[in-house]
Amino acid sequence: MSEGKILVLKMFMDSSDYIYNFTGKLSKTILLIEAPELEFLFRPVKGFFKPVRITPPLSGYRSIIPVYELENGNWVLKPVMLRGEYIVEIGADNNTVNLLYNRFKQLEGVKTRFKFENTVVSYVVENISIQTPDLHVDSTITVKTISPALIPHPLVPTQHIRRFTTSPGSLLWIPYMINHGNLSYNQQDVAKAVLELETCFAEHYSTKQKTIFINYDNKREPALQIKAKYIVITRERKCEEIVWSILRTARIYGIGASRVNGFGSIMIETPLKQRVGGG
Structure with missing residues (x-):
């Protein structure tokens, strides 16, 4: 099970309004739009460790997510808007990564729009790559x-x-x-x-x-x-x-x-x- 790779999607994203929910769900929505046959990987199963992960949109390898901040003793939600270039990573087994690479490769330069809760999000896949972590053991x-x-x-x-x-x-x-x-x-x-x-x-x-x-x-x-x-x-x-x-x-x-x-x-x-x- 240790075999696997990381698909790296460089995308331009734009949202028409503020996003209030966790944006990892937005990344998952994009993946399932393009590869709906992988929906079974995302079904909740109690006590089961799913061999896949996805990131929210990343800027400089920092997640762009709404967070709560404490202001005058009250929790205030700080929403985000998307506009610019972001990275989304998907880690999975080799077959799943290869399938997604081929699927997203067909979309390079194509603009896709979809409704995500209260906003409309558009994205364009600009670049796709596959990474295999190369780790050496140190002290x-x-x-x-x-x-x-x-x-x-x-x-x-x-x-x-x-x-x-x-x-x-x-x-x-x-x-x-x-x-x-x-x-x-x-x-x-x-x-x-x-x-x-x-x-x-x-x-x-x-x-x-x-x-x-x-x-x-x-x-x-x-x-x-x-x-x-x-x-x-x-x-x-x-x-x-x-x-x-x-x-x-x-x-x-x-x-x-x-x-x-x-x-x-x-x-x-x-x-x-x-x-x-x-x-």
Whole structure:
């Protein structure tokens, strides 16, 4: 299951009005307009880890999403308008990425318009590429969210109980499961994942995290933004293989829950500040 690639869409987008809902849903809408046969990948299935992720529109690898801000003791939603060039990433297995590449390739330069809730959105695909993450194991690695993450508790199989921590066992247990081909929740397998992750990784003191509040279908939801620096505890071959394979899987498929709706996409940086995002 660790095989996979990242489709990178460079698009010009324009919205006729402000967007109030989480824009990961907008990216998903575009994908399903062009490839409706993939709708089955996005159906909610309890306890199932979907091997696909998508980003909201990105500008400079920063998500363009409505967020709540606290003003005079009240939460105020700050909507967004789209106008300009954005990136949308889709991480999936090789066959799905190849299918989407061919589908979007036919649309280069073609303007498409659709209604998204209260606004009309138009987009033009300007460039398409496929990336294969190339990661080398070093003594430290930094994981940075490019879309906010929803981190379920590894030992409680419900999305309603979340973790707001950067511990490796909490942050990376879902990529671990996907990497090992375990797409359904099993507490014994999850406990093994947490143990191996905590054995090989430890957070560095410089790690930063922030809880933000986003609007998802008119609900104010807390989500996690991080820039987490990890120390590789041991350079034993087993740990090096775990670090390489799990972080590669996390880059492709994301971290946490609701990755198909735009949550949990990451970039990875090495000590040389090389972003692990392409081949």
